Amino acid sequence: MKIALLGYGKMGKIIERIALDRKHEIVLKIDKDNIHELTTENLQQADVAIEFSTPYTVLSNIENCFKAGVPLVVGTTGWHHELAQVRQECELTNNSLIYGTNFSVGVNIFFYVNRMLARLMNNYPYYDVQVEEIHHTQKLDSPSGTAITIADGIIENIDSKTGWKNILVSDNSTDDNNIKADQLLIESHRIDSVPGAHTVIYDSEVDTIEFKHTAHNRNGFALGAVLAAEWIQDKKGFYSVEDMFNFNK
Numbered sequence: 284m285k286i287a288l289l290g291y292g293k294m295g296k297i298i299e300r301i302a303l304d305r306k307h308e309i310v311l312k313i314d315k316d317n318i319h320e321l322t323t324e325n326l327q328q329a330d331v332a333i334e335f336s337t338p339y340t341v342l343s344n345i346e347n348c349f350k351a352g353v354p355l356v357v358g359t360t361g362w363h364h365e366l367a368q369v370r371q372e373c374e375l376t377n378n379s380l381i382y383g384t385n386f387s388v389g390v391n392i393f394f395y396v397n398r399m400l401a402r403l404m405n406n407y408p409y410y411d412v413q414v415e416e417i418h419h420t421q422k423l424d425s426p427s428g429t430a431i432t433i434a435d436g437i438i439e440n441i442d443s444k445t446g447w448k449n450i451l452v453s454d455n456s457t458d459d460n461n462i463k464a465d466q467l468l469i470e471s472h473r474i475d476s477v478p479g480a481h482t483v484i485y486d487s488e489v490d491t492i493e494f495k496h497t498a499h500n501r502n503g504f505a506l507g508a509v510l511a512a513e514w515i516q517d518k519k520g521f522y523s524v525e526d527m528f529n530f531n532k
């Protein structure tokens with residue numbers, strides 16, 4: 284399979300290594316300094332594009348892939364408020380896209396069990412629940428996309444929570460730290476070099492239950508993105524990583 288990498292930072296470089304190990308070919312690498320090479324003609328050399336750039340650049344990269352008619356894996360986070368519009372455009376133009384806040388197998392198992400756990404905990408309303416995420420200090424978005432997916436899985440299943448609120452603990456400028464009872468707190472921490480850790484905490488007067496995923500490195504995210512590229516290359520339509528893992532089947 285011929286792959287175009289849109290974003291050649293921490294993730295792009297690991298995706299390249301894993302794609303080559305799996306006998307794929309990298310035909311285009313786009314980063315900030317060679318963005319002029321992102322032409323329809325160059326994109327059309329690829330069977331699939333894998334996008335891990337920034338929340339500010341992802342939408343125009345998606346647009347360019349739609350114009351070129353190249354199937355696309357989007358791992359970038361921080362743009363999902365635009366999901367409905369991108370989906371509509373993908374379907375109208377008969378293109379293909381798979382997106383996910385986290386492509387690792389372990390986190391997708393975590394997402395699934397998180398929803399089941401929330402359904403169970405809804406019967407025990409004396410436990411309050413919150414989400415904690417820790418990432419490296421270069422991360423541009425907060426809360427993490429993964430934390431938002433976890434929070435959505437809780438809010439869908441716990442009657443007492445109707446929305447989430449983020450507090451970036453290292454950000455001293457946050458002065459509104461009041462959390463209402465129906466808000467799910469997502470606490471974000473930024474610590475040098477941490478690839479990503481997410482914890483769901485159920486706390487009562489008598490005990491605490493913690494459910495935690497820790498990424499030891501970025502290899503799991505990158506392998507998942509390459510698997511997604513293999514999965515999407517001959518499909519049409521708009522998919523999430525959940526469609527690929529399909530744990531409910």
Ligand SMILES: NC(=O)C1=CN([C@@H]2O[C@H](COP(=O)(O)OP(=O)(O)OC[C@H]3O[C@@H](n4cnc5c(N)ncnc54)[C@H](OP(=O)(O)O)[C@@H]3O)[C@@H](O)[C@H]2O)C=CC1
Nearest residue numbers: 290291292293294314315336340358359360384385386504
């Ligand atoms: N879904 C998942 O499984 C995962 C998602 N992510 C997400 O992926 C994204 C990238 O993460 P990561 O690789 O760690 O970040 P990096 O900052 O290491 O890499 C992003 C790269 O994109 C480059 N870039 C800037 N503008 C453009 C553009 N217009 N087109 C293409 N590339 C551009 C940046 O260049 P420059 O530095 O010169 O600006 C940088 O090299 C983030 O949103 C992160 O949250 C991360 C891990 C897993």
Ligand SMILES: O=C(O)C1=N[C@H](C(=O)O)C[C@H](O)C1
Nearest residue numbers: 360384385422427428429479
């Ligand atoms: O920026 C990162 O590094 C990561 N971003 C994704 C997110 O926002 O959830 C996935 C992973 O946690 C690493």
